[in-house]
Amino acid sequence: xxxxxxxxxxxxxxxxxxxxxxxxxxxxxxxxxxxxxxxxxxxxxxxxxxxxxxxxxxxxxxxxxxxxxxxxxxxxxxxxxxxxxxxxxxxxxxxxxxxxxxxxxxxxxxxxxxxxxxxxxxxxxxxxxxxxxxxxxxxxxxxxxxxxxxxxxxxxxxxxxxxxxxxxxxxxxxxxxxxxxxxx
Numbered sequence: 001x002x003x004x005x006x007x008x009x010x011x012x013x014x015x016x017x018x019x020x021x022x023x024x025x026x027x028x029x030x031x032x033x034x035x036x037x038x039x040x041x042x043x044x045x046x047x048x049x050x051x052x053x054x055x056x057x058x059x060x061x062x063x064x065x066x067x068x069x070x071x072x073x074x075x076x077x078x079x080x081x082x083x084x085x086x087x088x089x090x091x092x093x094x095x096x097x098x099x100x101x102x103x104x105x106x107x108x109x110x111x112x113x114x115x116x117x118x119x120x121x122x123x124x125x126x127x128x129x130x131x132x133x134x135x136x137x138x139x140x141x142x143x144x145x146x147x148x149x150x151x152x153x154x155x156x157x158x159x160x161x162x163x164x165x166x167x168x169x170x171x172x173x174x175x176x177x178x179x180x181x182x183x184x
Contacts, residue, residue: 018051018056022056023049023055023056023058024042024044024049024051024056025042025044025046025047025048025049025056025058025060026044026045026046026047026049027044028044028045029042029043029044030043030044030045030070030071030072031043031070031071031072031073032073033073033074033075033081034075035075035079035081036075036079037079038052038053039051039052040053041073041075041081043070043071043072043073043083044070045068045069045070046060046068046069047059047060047061047065047068047070048065048070048073048083048093059093059098063098064091064097064098064100064103065083065085065091065098065100066085066087066089066090066091066100066101066102067085067086067087067089068085069085069086069087070083070084070085070086071084071085071086072084072116072118072119074119074120074121076121076125076127077121077125078094078125079094080092080093080094081093081094082119082127084115084116084119086115087115088112088113088114088115088116088131089101089112090107090110090112090116090129091107092107106138106142106144109144110129110136110138110144111136111146112129112131112136113131113133113134114131114132114133114134115131115132116129116130116131117130117131117132117157117158117159118130118157118159118160118161119160120160120161120162120168121162122162122166122167122168123162123165123166123167124140124166125140126138126139126140126168128160128168128170130157130159130160130170131157132156132157133148133154133155133156133157134146134147134148134155134157135147135148135155135157135160135170150172155170155172156172156173156174157170157171157172157173158171158172158173159171
């Protein structure tokens with residue numbers, strides 16, 4: 001056995017702290033993501049902050065959010081930044097406008113019974129908004145569909161995502177998973 005000598009490059013990483021002093025609406029961040037234009041979005045208890053690399057733009061109920069406490073964010077293929085508030089509401093930001101059930105007929109057609117627990121998009125651009133006991137499918141054709149059972153069993157959903165083929169995948173509380181085949 002001969003010992004091998006390995007040389008590694010050491011690179012010091014630099015980072016910058018962003019706080020209220022720089023314009024972040026709240027330092028307690030629940031989620032962050034980067035959209036397709038390069039903006040960094042931060043979900044907080046007091047609204048949403050968007051960072052362009054230099055300055056922040058903050059969004060609250062005063063600028064159109066249905067609630068200030070945002071718990072999750074999701075960006076879809078159309079570069080809509082979906083915002084999931086603590087309340088059972090949904091909204092998204094696109095091209096300078098926040099769309100909610102108050103100003104968007106498509107969002108108004110969604111009958112939310114409880115808080116949204118996850119959001120995902122399949123390979124065809126359909127959006128799944130999951131609640132604890134229901135899946136809301138927002139199709140690219142503009143139609144919505146509610147799913148409360150799969151194979152005649154009521155569902156209790158833990159999470160949603162996408163499988164390797166780009167189809168919806170739902171993790172159910174009973175340990176089983178269900179994909180999108182045949183549900184819409």
